[in-house]
Amino acid sequence: MASVKVYGPAMSTAVSRVLACLLEKEVQFQLLPISLAKAQHKTPDFLKLQPFGQVPAFQDEGTTLFESRAICRYICDKFTGQGNKSLMGVEGGGPAERAMVDQWVEAEAQSFNPASTALVFQLVFAPGMKLKQDPAVIKENEMKLKKVLNVYERRLGETRFLAGDEFSLADLCHLPNAHYLVSATEKGQLFTSKKNVARWWDEISTRPAWIKVLEMRSTTV
Amino acid sequence: MASVKVYGPAMSTAVSRVLACLLEKEVQFQLLPISLAKAQHKTPDFLKLQPFGQVPAFQDEGTTLFESRAICRYICDKFTGQGNKSLMGVEGGGPAERAMVDQWVEAEAQSFNPASTALVFQLVFAPGMKLKQDPAVIKENEMKLKKVLNVYERRLGETRFLAGDEFSLADLCHLPNAHYLVSATEKGQLFTSKKNVARWWDEISTRPAWIKVLEMRSTTV
Numbered sequence: 230m231a232s233v234k235v236y237g238p239a240m241s242t243a244v245s246r247v248l249a250c251l252l253e254k255e256v257q258f259q260l261l262p263i264s265l266a267k268a269q270h271k272t273p274d275f276l277k278l279q280p281f282g283q284v285p286a287f288q289d290e291g292t293t294l295f296e297s298r299a300i301c302r303y304i305c306d307k308f309t310g311q312g313n314k315s316l317m318g319v320e321g322g323g324p325a326e327r328a329m330v331d332q333w334v335e336a337e338a339q340s341f342n343p344a345s346t347a348l349v350f351q352l353v354f355a356p357g358m359k360l361k362q363d364p365a366v367i368k369e370n371e372m373k374l375k376k377v378l379n380v381y382e383r384r385l386g387e388t389r390f391l392a393g394d395e396f397s398l399a400d401l402c403h404l405p406n407a408h409y410l411v412s413a414t415e416k417g418q419l420f421t422s423k424k425n426v427a428r429w430w431d432e433i434s435t436r437p438a439w440i441k442v443l444e445m446r447s448t449t450v
Numbered sequence: 451m452a453s454v455k456v457y458g459p460a461m462s463t464a465v466s467r468v469l470a471c472l473l474e475k476e477v478q479f480q481l482l483p484i485s486l487a488k489a490q491h492k493t494p495d496f497l498k499l500q501p502f503g504q505v506p507a508f509q510d511e512g513t514t515l516f517e518s519r520a521i522c523r524y525i526c527d528k529f530t531g532q533g534n535k536s537l538m539g540v541e542g543g544g545p546a547e548r549a550m551v552d553q554w555v556e557a558e559a560q561s562f563n564p565a566s567t568a569l570v571f572q573l574v575f576a577p578g579m580k581l582k583q584d585p586a587v588i589k590e591n592e593m594k595l596k597k598v599l600n601v602y603e604r605r606l607g608e609t610r611f612l613a614g615d616e617f618s619l620a621d622l623c624h625l626p627n628a629h630y631l632v633s634a635t636e637k638g639q640l641f642t643s644k645k646n647v648a649r650w651w652d653e654i655s656t657r658p659a660w661i662k663v664l665e666m667r668s669t670t671v
Contacts, residue, residue, distance in 0.1 A: 280601045281561060292546040296556035303549035325513040328524035335517035338559060340502060380501045 231257035236275070237284030238262060239446040242349065242405035243297040244285040248445060249401050250301040252438035255312035260445065298334055301398055313438075315395045333391040333399030336377075344373035345406035352414040371416065378419055378426055385425035390433075400433045408434065408443070452478035457496070458505030459483060460667040463570065463626035464518040465506040469666060470622050471522040473659035476533035481666065519555055522619055534659075536616045554612040554620030557598075565594035566627035573635040592637065599640055599647055606646035611654075621654045629655065629664070 233251065235258055237244035251258050263269045263284055271282045278286035279295040287294045289307065294300050305317040318326035347370040351362050384391060391399040407430065411417040421427045433439070454472065456479055458465035472479050484490045484505055492503045499507035500516040508515045510528065515521050526538040539547035568591040572583050605612060612620040628651065632638040642648045654660070 280604065281557070281598075289546075292549065294549055294553050296553045296560065299549055299553040299556045302552055303545055306545035306548065324524055324527035325510075327527060328513065328515055328520055331523055332515050332517045332520040335520045335559075336502070338556075339517065343564070377502075384501065 231259050232288075232290050233258040234261055234288040235259070236261045236263050236278060236286040236288075237270075238265060239442065241265075241284050242346070242409070243283070245405040245408075245442050245446070246297040246402055247285050247287065247300050247304075248442045249404055249438050250304050250316070250398065252441050253313040253316060253401065253436075254304055254308045256304060256308050298338055298398075298402060301402070305398065313396070316398045316401065318392070318397065319395055330392040330397045330399050333397075334402055336380075336391075337399060337402040340377045340380075341374070341403060342406065344370040344377060345410060348374065348414070348416060349406050349409045352416065353409050371419070374416075374419060378423060381429075382423045382425050385429045390429065396433065396436070400429070401439075404433060404439050404442075408439075452480050453509075453511050454479040455482055455509040456480070457482045457484050457499060457507040457509075458491075459486060460663065462486075462505050463567070463630070464504070466626040466629075466663050466667070467518040467623055468506050468508065468521050468525075469663045470625055470659050471525050471537070471619065473662050474534040474537060474622065474657075475525055475529045477525060477529050519559055519619075519623060522623070526619065534617070537619045537622065539613070539618065540616055551613040551618045551620050554618075555623055557601075557612075558620060558623040561598045561601075562595070562624060563627065565591040565598060566631060569595065569635070569637060570627055570630045573637065574630050592640070595637075595640060599644060602650075603644045603646050606650045611650065617654065617657070621650070625654060625660050625663075629660075 233256055235244065235247055235251070237260075239245060239248060239260065248258075248260070263275065263286075265284070269275060270279070270284055275286065276282055278288070278293055281295070283295070285295070285297060285300070287300045287303075289303075292303075294303060302317065314320055316330075318330045347366055351367050351370075354360075355362050381391070388394055390396050407420060411420055411430065411434070420430045454477055456465065456468055456472070458481075460466060460469060460481065469479075469481070484496065486505070490496060491500070491505055496507065497503055499509070499514055502516070504516070506516070506518060506521070508521045508524075510524075513524075515524060523538065535541055537551075539551045568587055572588050572591075575581075576583050602612070609615055611617050628641060632641055632651065632655070641651045
Protein backbone atom coordinates (compact mmCIF):
# COMPACT_ATOMS: atom_id res chain seq x y z
CA MET A 230 0.00 0.00 0.00
CA ALA A 231 1.14 3.55 -0.66
CA SER A 232 2.65 5.26 2.39
CA VAL A 233 1.06 8.62 1.53
CA LYS A 234 -2.43 9.03 2.97
CA VAL A 235 -4.91 11.83 2.36
CA TYR A 236 -7.89 12.03 4.70
CA GLY A 237 -10.94 13.81 3.38
CA PRO A 238 -13.68 13.84 0.75
CA ALA A 239 -12.50 14.43 -2.86
CA MET A 240 -15.31 16.97 -3.33
CA SER A 241 -13.61 19.33 -0.81
CA THR A 242 -11.70 22.08 -2.59
CA ALA A 243 -8.72 21.81 -0.22
CA VAL A 244 -8.58 18.02 -0.62
CA SER A 245 -8.78 18.37 -4.43
CA ARG A 246 -5.81 20.74 -4.34
CA VAL A 247 -3.66 18.10 -2.62
CA LEU A 248 -4.89 15.32 -4.93
CA ALA A 249 -4.05 17.40 -8.03
CA CYS A 250 -0.54 17.98 -6.66
CA LEU A 251 0.01 14.27 -5.88
CA LEU A 252 -1.15 13.31 -9.39
CA GLU A 253 1.07 15.95 -11.06
CA LYS A 254 4.00 14.58 -9.06
CA GLU A 255 3.02 10.95 -9.86
CA VAL A 256 3.02 10.05 -6.16
CA GLN A 257 1.10 6.93 -5.13
CA PHE A 258 -1.39 7.59 -2.35
CA GLN A 259 -4.44 6.33 -0.51
CA LEU A 260 -7.51 8.53 -0.19
CA LEU A 261 -9.29 7.79 3.08
CA PRO A 262 -12.84 9.12 3.06
CA ILE A 263 -13.93 11.43 5.88
CA SER A 264 -17.64 12.23 5.96
CA LEU A 265 -18.28 15.88 6.77
CA ALA A 266 -22.03 15.13 6.93
CA LYS A 267 -21.33 12.65 9.75
CA ALA A 268 -18.91 15.17 11.36
CA GLN A 269 -16.05 12.68 11.17
CA HIS A 270 -13.69 15.68 10.92
CA LYS A 271 -14.63 16.64 14.49
CA THR A 272 -13.91 13.28 16.16
CA PRO A 273 -11.09 13.06 18.74
CA ASP A 274 -9.10 10.73 16.48
CA PHE A 275 -9.32 13.09 13.51
CA LEU A 276 -8.46 16.12 15.67
CA LYS A 277 -5.18 14.39 16.52
CA LEU A 278 -4.33 14.62 12.80
CA GLN A 279 -5.90 18.04 12.15
CA PRO A 280 -6.41 20.12 15.29
CA PHE A 281 -8.68 22.66 13.59
CA GLY A 282 -11.14 19.95 12.53
CA GLN A 283 -10.77 20.69 8.82
CA VAL A 284 -9.91 18.57 5.79
CA PRO A 285 -7.55 17.39 4.48
CA ALA A 286 -5.17 15.74 6.87
CA PHE A 287 -2.10 14.15 5.34
CA GLN A 288 0.41 11.49 6.36
CA ASP A 289 3.65 10.32 4.81
CA GLU A 290 5.67 7.85 6.86
CA GLY A 291 6.23 9.64 10.19
CA THR A 292 5.03 13.06 9.02
CA THR A 293 1.49 14.30 9.67
CA LEU A 294 0.49 17.60 8.08
CA PHE A 295 -2.49 19.88 7.53
CA GLU A 296 -3.18 22.99 5.41
CA SER A 297 -3.44 22.12 1.71
CA ARG A 298 -0.85 24.59 0.40
CA ALA A 299 1.75 23.52 2.99
CA ILE A 300 1.06 19.89 2.07
CA CYS A 301 1.53 20.69 -1.63
CA ARG A 302 4.87 22.40 -0.99
CA TYR A 303 5.95 19.36 1.06
CA ILE A 304 4.99 17.00 -1.78
CA CYS A 305 7.09 19.08 -4.22
CA ASP A 306 10.07 19.15 -1.84
CA LYS A 307 9.90 15.48 -0.82
CA PHE A 308 9.28 13.97 -4.25
CA THR A 309 11.54 16.37 -6.08
CA GLY A 310 12.82 13.92 -8.68
CA GLN A 311 9.55 12.55 -10.04
CA GLY A 312 6.52 13.69 -12.04
CA ASN A 313 6.20 17.40 -12.79
CA LYS A 314 9.53 18.88 -11.71
CA SER A 315 8.71 22.56 -12.11
CA LEU A 316 5.70 22.92 -9.78
CA MET A 317 7.79 24.97 -7.33
CA GLY A 318 9.80 26.67 -10.10
CA VAL A 319 12.05 25.50 -12.91
CA GLU A 320 14.86 23.27 -11.63
CA GLY A 321 18.04 25.12 -10.68
CA GLY A 322 16.24 28.47 -10.59
CA GLY A 323 17.14 29.12 -6.97
CA PRO A 324 15.30 31.17 -4.35
CA ALA A 325 13.99 33.83 -6.78
CA GLU A 326 12.41 31.21 -9.05
CA ARG A 327 10.75 29.47 -6.11
CA ALA A 328 9.59 32.81 -4.68
CA MET A 329 7.90 33.75 -7.96
CA VAL A 330 5.72 30.63 -7.63
CA ASP A 331 5.23 31.25 -3.94
CA GLN A 332 4.01 34.84 -4.33
CA TRP A 333 1.28 33.69 -6.72
CA VAL A 334 0.35 30.82 -4.41
CA GLU A 335 -0.04 33.50 -1.72
CA ALA A 336 -2.05 35.72 -4.08
CA GLU A 337 -4.38 32.76 -4.55
CA ALA A 338 -4.52 32.09 -0.81
CA GLN A 339 -4.98 35.71 0.27
CA SER A 340 -6.95 37.30 -2.60
CA PHE A 341 -8.52 34.71 -4.93
CA ASN A 342 -9.45 32.15 -2.28
CA PRO A 343 -11.50 34.27 0.17
CA ALA A 344 -13.74 35.71 -2.57
CA SER A 345 -14.07 32.50 -4.58
CA THR A 346 -14.67 30.37 -1.47
CA ALA A 347 -17.51 32.66 -0.40
CA LEU A 348 -19.06 32.38 -3.88
CA VAL A 349 -18.67 28.60 -4.06
CA PHE A 350 -20.27 28.26 -0.64
CA GLN A 351 -23.18 30.57 -1.49
CA LEU A 352 -23.81 29.28 -5.02
CA VAL A 353 -22.89 25.58 -4.84
CA PHE A 354 -22.84 24.25 -1.29
CA ALA A 355 -25.57 26.36 0.37
CA PRO A 356 -28.31 25.18 -2.05
CA GLY A 357 -27.17 21.57 -1.57
CA MET A 358 -27.38 22.04 2.22
CA LYS A 359 -30.77 23.77 1.93
CA LEU A 360 -29.27 26.97 3.35
CA LYS A 361 -30.51 30.36 2.23
CA GLN A 362 -28.22 32.32 -0.07
CA ASP A 363 -27.15 35.84 0.94
CA PRO A 364 -27.34 38.19 -2.10
CA ALA A 365 -25.19 40.84 -0.38
CA VAL A 366 -22.38 38.34 0.25
CA ILE A 367 -22.60 37.13 -3.36
CA LYS A 368 -22.45 40.67 -4.74
CA GLU A 369 -19.57 41.75 -2.50
CA ASN A 370 -17.44 38.72 -3.32
CA GLU A 371 -18.20 38.85 -7.04
CA MET A 372 -16.82 42.42 -7.00
CA LYS A 373 -13.73 41.30 -5.09
CA LEU A 374 -13.14 38.37 -7.44
CA LYS A 375 -13.49 40.63 -10.49
CA LYS A 376 -10.72 42.86 -9.17
CA VAL A 377 -8.44 39.89 -8.58
CA LEU A 378 -9.12 38.53 -12.07
CA ASN A 379 -8.38 41.95 -13.58
CA VAL A 380 -4.87 41.66 -12.11
CA TYR A 381 -4.60 38.12 -13.47
CA GLU A 382 -5.75 39.27 -16.93
CA ARG A 383 -2.86 41.74 -17.12
CA ARG A 384 -0.35 39.24 -15.74
CA LEU A 385 -1.47 36.49 -18.13
CA GLY A 386 -0.99 38.92 -21.02
CA GLU A 387 2.72 38.88 -20.12
CA THR A 388 3.29 35.24 -19.16
CA ARG A 389 1.65 31.94 -20.14
CA PHE A 390 1.03 30.95 -16.52
CA LEU A 391 0.89 32.99 -13.32
CA ALA A 392 4.46 32.44 -12.15
CA GLY A 393 6.01 32.43 -15.63
CA ASP A 394 5.99 30.24 -18.69
CA GLU A 395 5.61 26.91 -16.90
CA PHE A 396 2.56 25.51 -15.15
CA SER A 397 3.23 25.65 -11.40
CA LEU A 398 1.68 25.15 -7.99
CA ALA A 399 0.36 28.72 -8.28
CA ASP A 400 -1.92 27.76 -11.17
CA LEU A 401 -2.79 24.41 -9.62
CA CYS A 402 -4.03 25.99 -6.38
CA HIS A 403 -6.77 27.81 -8.32
CA LEU A 404 -8.28 24.69 -9.88
CA PRO A 405 -10.76 23.56 -7.21
CA ASN A 406 -12.64 26.83 -6.62
CA ALA A 407 -12.47 27.97 -10.24
CA HIS A 408 -13.81 24.61 -11.39
CA TYR A 409 -16.91 24.95 -9.21
CA LEU A 410 -17.52 28.53 -10.37
CA VAL A 411 -17.07 27.73 -14.07
CA SER A 412 -18.85 24.39 -14.17
CA ALA A 413 -21.59 24.68 -11.55
CA THR A 414 -22.63 28.36 -11.39
CA GLU A 415 -23.56 31.22 -13.69
CA LYS A 416 -20.39 33.08 -12.68
CA GLY A 417 -18.16 31.25 -15.17
CA GLN A 418 -18.14 34.34 -17.36
CA LEU A 419 -15.95 36.03 -14.74
CA PHE A 420 -13.25 33.75 -16.19
CA THR A 421 -14.41 33.10 -19.76
CA SER A 422 -15.10 36.76 -20.62
CA LYS A 423 -11.43 37.71 -20.13
CA LYS A 424 -9.21 36.78 -23.05
CA ASN A 425 -6.06 35.80 -21.16
CA VAL A 426 -7.79 34.34 -18.11
CA ALA A 427 -10.01 32.24 -20.43
CA ARG A 428 -6.96 30.90 -22.32
CA TRP A 429 -5.22 30.14 -19.02
CA TRP A 430 -8.29 28.43 -17.58
CA ASP A 431 -8.69 26.26 -20.70
CA GLU A 432 -5.10 25.18 -20.43
CA ILE A 433 -4.89 24.43 -16.71
CA SER A 434 -8.31 22.82 -16.36
CA THR A 435 -7.64 20.23 -19.09
CA ARG A 436 -4.44 18.86 -17.60
CA PRO A 437 -4.59 15.07 -17.11
CA ALA A 438 -3.96 15.33 -13.35
CA TRP A 439 -6.98 17.59 -12.84
CA ILE A 440 -9.21 15.44 -15.10
CA LYS A 441 -8.23 12.51 -12.89
CA VAL A 442 -9.22 14.45 -9.74
CA LEU A 443 -12.64 15.10 -11.27
CA GLU A 444 -12.99 11.38 -12.04
CA MET A 445 -12.10 10.55 -8.43
CA ARG A 446 -14.78 12.95 -7.25
CA SER A 447 -17.42 11.12 -9.24
CA THR A 448 -16.38 7.70 -7.91
CA THR A 449 -15.60 8.41 -4.23
CA VAL A 450 -17.57 10.00 -1.42
CA MET B 451 23.38 51.14 0.04
CA ALA B 452 21.67 47.85 0.84
CA SER B 453 20.31 46.08 -2.25
CA VAL B 454 17.20 44.87 -0.42
CA LYS B 455 14.34 47.36 -0.53
CA VAL B 456 11.02 47.22 1.30
CA TYR B 457 8.30 49.62 0.14
CA GLY B 458 5.61 50.44 2.65
CA PRO B 459 4.86 52.02 6.01
CA ALA B 460 6.30 50.24 9.06
CA MET B 461 2.92 50.50 10.81
CA SER B 462 1.41 48.07 8.27
CA THR B 463 1.12 44.57 9.71
CA ALA B 464 2.33 42.95 6.47
CA VAL B 465 5.30 45.32 6.22
CA SER B 466 6.19 44.64 9.89
CA ARG B 467 6.21 40.90 9.18
CA VAL B 468 8.85 41.36 6.47
CA LEU B 469 10.91 43.75 8.62
CA ALA B 470 10.93 41.29 11.52
CA CYS B 471 12.14 38.56 9.18
CA LEU B 472 14.92 40.74 7.70
CA LEU B 473 16.09 41.70 11.20
CA GLU B 474 16.04 38.07 12.42
CA LYS B 475 18.14 37.16 9.37
CA GLU B 476 20.47 40.14 9.89
CA VAL B 477 19.90 41.32 6.31
CA GLN B 478 20.69 44.96 5.51
CA PHE B 479 17.77 46.77 3.84
CA GLN B 480 16.27 50.13 2.96
CA LEU B 481 12.72 50.92 4.02
CA LEU B 482 11.11 53.22 1.46
CA PRO B 483 8.01 54.92 2.86
CA ILE B 484 4.74 54.61 0.96
CA SER B 485 1.90 56.77 2.25
CA LEU B 486 -1.41 54.93 2.27
CA ALA B 487 -3.16 58.18 3.24
CA LYS B 488 -1.87 59.76 0.01
CA ALA B 489 -2.80 56.55 -1.92
CA GLN B 490 0.78 56.10 -3.06
CA HIS B 491 0.11 52.33 -3.16
CA LYS B 492 -2.36 52.93 -6.02
CA THR B 493 -0.04 54.90 -8.32
CA PRO B 494 0.96 53.37 -11.72
CA ASP B 495 4.61 53.15 -10.62
CA PHE B 496 3.74 51.28 -7.43
CA LEU B 497 1.33 48.97 -9.27
CA LYS B 498 4.27 47.84 -11.41
CA LEU B 499 5.85 46.52 -8.20
CA GLN B 500 2.65 45.29 -6.53
CA PRO B 501 -0.22 44.75 -9.01
CA PHE B 502 -2.89 44.44 -6.27
CA GLY B 503 -2.00 47.89 -4.87
CA GLN B 504 -1.10 46.55 -1.43
CA VAL B 505 1.96 46.87 0.80
CA PRO B 506 4.68 45.75 1.04
CA ALA B 507 6.50 45.47 -2.24
CA PHE B 508 10.02 44.07 -2.08
CA GLN B 509 13.11 44.17 -4.26
CA ASP B 510 16.42 42.35 -4.06
CA GLU B 511 18.75 42.84 -7.01
CA GLY B 512 16.67 41.75 -10.03
CA THR B 513 13.85 40.17 -8.03
CA THR B 514 10.62 42.02 -7.28
CA LEU B 515 8.14 40.30 -4.96
CA PHE B 516 4.88 40.87 -3.12
CA GLU B 517 2.92 38.97 -0.44
CA SER B 518 4.61 39.18 2.96
CA ARG B 519 4.78 35.44 3.70
CA ALA B 520 6.27 34.66 0.26
CA ILE B 521 8.81 37.45 0.80
CA CYS B 522 9.73 36.00 4.21
CA ARG B 523 10.27 32.52 2.75
CA TYR B 524 12.44 34.08 0.03
CA ILE B 525 14.54 35.92 2.63
CA CYS B 526 15.09 32.64 4.53
CA ASP B 527 16.03 30.78 1.32
CA LYS B 528 18.26 33.49 -0.13
CA PHE B 529 20.14 34.44 3.06
CA THR B 530 20.33 30.89 4.36
CA GLY B 531 23.77 31.21 5.97
CA GLN B 532 23.27 34.29 8.13
CA GLY B 533 21.28 35.45 11.14
CA ASN B 534 18.63 33.10 12.53
CA LYS B 535 19.18 29.85 10.65
CA SER B 536 16.15 27.92 11.85
CA LEU B 537 13.31 30.23 10.75
CA MET B 538 12.25 27.70 8.10
CA GLY B 539 13.13 24.69 10.24
CA VAL B 540 16.25 23.40 11.92
CA GLU B 541 19.14 23.03 9.47
CA GLY B 542 19.39 19.62 7.82
CA GLY B 543 15.84 18.73 8.84
CA GLY B 544 14.70 18.18 5.27
CA PRO B 545 11.23 18.56 3.74
CA ALA B 546 9.32 17.37 6.84
CA GLU B 547 11.04 19.92 9.09
CA ARG B 548 10.33 22.75 6.64
CA ALA B 549 6.73 21.59 6.20
CA MET B 550 6.13 21.69 9.95
CA VAL B 551 6.99 25.42 9.90
CA ASP B 552 5.02 25.93 6.72
CA GLN B 553 1.81 24.36 8.03
CA TRP B 554 1.79 26.75 11.00
CA VAL B 555 2.57 29.71 8.73
CA GLU B 556 -0.51 28.60 6.76
CA ALA B 557 -2.55 28.23 9.96
CA GLU B 558 -1.63 31.83 10.73
CA ALA B 559 -2.48 32.95 7.19
CA GLN B 560 -5.75 31.02 6.88
CA SER B 561 -7.13 30.97 10.44
CA PHE B 562 -5.41 33.48 12.74
CA ASN B 563 -4.97 36.28 10.21
CA PRO B 564 -8.55 36.73 8.93
CA ALA B 565 -10.03 36.97 12.43
CA SER B 566 -7.22 39.06 13.93
CA THR B 567 -7.05 41.40 10.92
CA ALA B 568 -10.79 42.09 11.21
CA LEU B 569 -10.37 42.86 14.93
CA VAL B 570 -7.31 45.08 14.39
CA PHE B 571 -9.16 47.01 11.70
CA GLN B 572 -12.29 47.45 13.81
CA LEU B 573 -10.56 48.22 17.10
CA VAL B 574 -7.38 50.06 16.07
CA PHE B 575 -7.56 51.45 12.54
CA ALA B 576 -11.29 52.29 12.22
CA PRO B 577 -11.26 54.72 15.20
CA GLY B 578 -8.12 56.36 13.80
CA MET B 579 -9.84 56.77 10.44
CA LYS B 580 -13.05 58.05 12.11
CA LEU B 581 -14.94 55.02 10.78
CA LYS B 582 -17.78 53.47 12.75
CA GLN B 583 -17.07 50.16 14.43
CA ASP B 584 -19.32 47.18 13.65
CA PRO B 585 -20.13 45.30 16.90
CA ALA B 586 -21.36 42.21 14.99
CA VAL B 587 -18.06 41.94 13.09
CA ILE B 588 -16.11 42.37 16.34
CA LYS B 589 -18.14 39.68 18.10
CA GLU B 590 -17.94 37.19 15.22
CA ASN B 591 -14.19 37.55 14.83
CA GLU B 592 -13.51 37.43 18.55
CA MET B 593 -15.31 34.07 18.60
CA LYS B 594 -13.26 32.86 15.63
CA LEU B 595 -9.99 34.02 17.18
CA LYS B 596 -10.84 32.30 20.48
CA LYS B 597 -11.26 28.98 18.66
CA VAL B 598 -7.91 29.41 16.91
CA LEU B 599 -6.17 30.28 20.18
CA ASN B 600 -7.72 27.23 21.85
CA VAL B 601 -5.90 25.09 19.27
CA TYR B 602 -2.69 27.05 19.91
CA GLU B 603 -3.07 26.58 23.68
CA ARG B 604 -3.09 22.80 23.27
CA ARG B 605 -0.23 22.86 20.77
CA LEU B 606 1.90 25.14 22.95
CA GLY B 607 1.38 22.72 25.83
CA GLU B 608 3.34 20.18 23.78
CA THR B 609 6.01 22.35 22.15
CA ARG B 610 7.75 25.60 23.11
CA PHE B 611 6.90 27.27 19.78
CA LEU B 612 4.26 26.49 17.15
CA ALA B 613 6.42 24.43 14.79
CA GLY B 614 8.50 22.78 17.51
CA ASP B 615 11.10 23.78 20.06
CA GLU B 616 12.72 26.55 18.01
CA PHE B 617 11.32 30.00 17.18
CA SER B 618 10.36 29.98 13.50
CA LEU B 619 8.69 31.97 10.75
CA ALA B 620 5.40 30.50 11.99
CA ASP B 621 5.69 32.36 15.29
CA LEU B 622 7.10 35.47 13.64
CA CYS B 623 4.12 35.80 11.29
CA HIS B 624 1.80 36.28 14.29
CA LEU B 625 3.70 39.23 15.77
CA PRO B 626 2.14 42.22 13.92
CA ASN B 627 -1.56 41.47 14.49
CA ALA B 628 -1.08 40.04 17.97
CA HIS B 629 0.95 43.10 18.98
CA TYR B 630 -1.88 45.46 18.03
CA LEU B 631 -4.46 43.35 19.86
CA VAL B 632 -2.39 42.98 23.05
CA SER B 633 -0.98 46.51 23.21
CA ALA B 634 -3.71 48.69 21.72
CA THR B 635 -7.07 47.02 22.50
CA GLU B 636 -8.95 45.42 25.36
CA LYS B 637 -8.73 42.03 23.66
CA GLY B 638 -5.26 41.25 24.93
CA GLN B 639 -6.76 38.85 27.45
CA LEU B 640 -7.54 36.52 24.56
CA PHE B 641 -3.80 35.85 24.66
CA THR B 642 -2.84 36.58 28.26
CA SER B 643 -5.61 34.51 29.85
CA LYS B 644 -4.28 31.28 28.32
CA LYS B 645 -1.31 29.81 30.16
CA ASN B 646 0.67 28.48 27.20
CA VAL B 647 -0.32 31.18 24.72
CA ALA B 648 0.66 33.85 27.29
CA ARG B 649 4.07 32.22 27.86
CA TRP B 650 4.58 31.98 24.06
CA TRP B 651 3.52 35.58 23.50
CA ASP B 652 5.91 36.84 26.22
CA GLU B 653 8.74 34.98 24.60
CA ILE B 654 8.18 35.89 20.93
CA SER B 655 7.20 39.51 21.52
CA THR B 656 10.38 40.35 23.43
CA ARG B 657 12.81 39.15 20.77
CA PRO B 658 15.32 41.86 19.78
CA ALA B 659 14.25 41.80 16.11
CA TRP B 660 10.64 42.56 17.01
CA ILE B 661 11.62 45.28 19.51
CA LYS B 662 13.62 46.86 16.71
CA VAL B 663 10.54 46.78 14.39
CA LEU B 664 8.55 48.60 17.05
CA GLU B 665 11.30 51.20 17.31
CA MET B 666 11.25 51.67 13.53
CA ARG B 667 7.50 52.21 13.68
CA SER B 668 7.93 55.03 16.13
CA THR B 669 10.61 56.75 14.05
CA THR B 670 9.34 56.29 10.46
CA VAL B 671 6.06 57.08 8.73
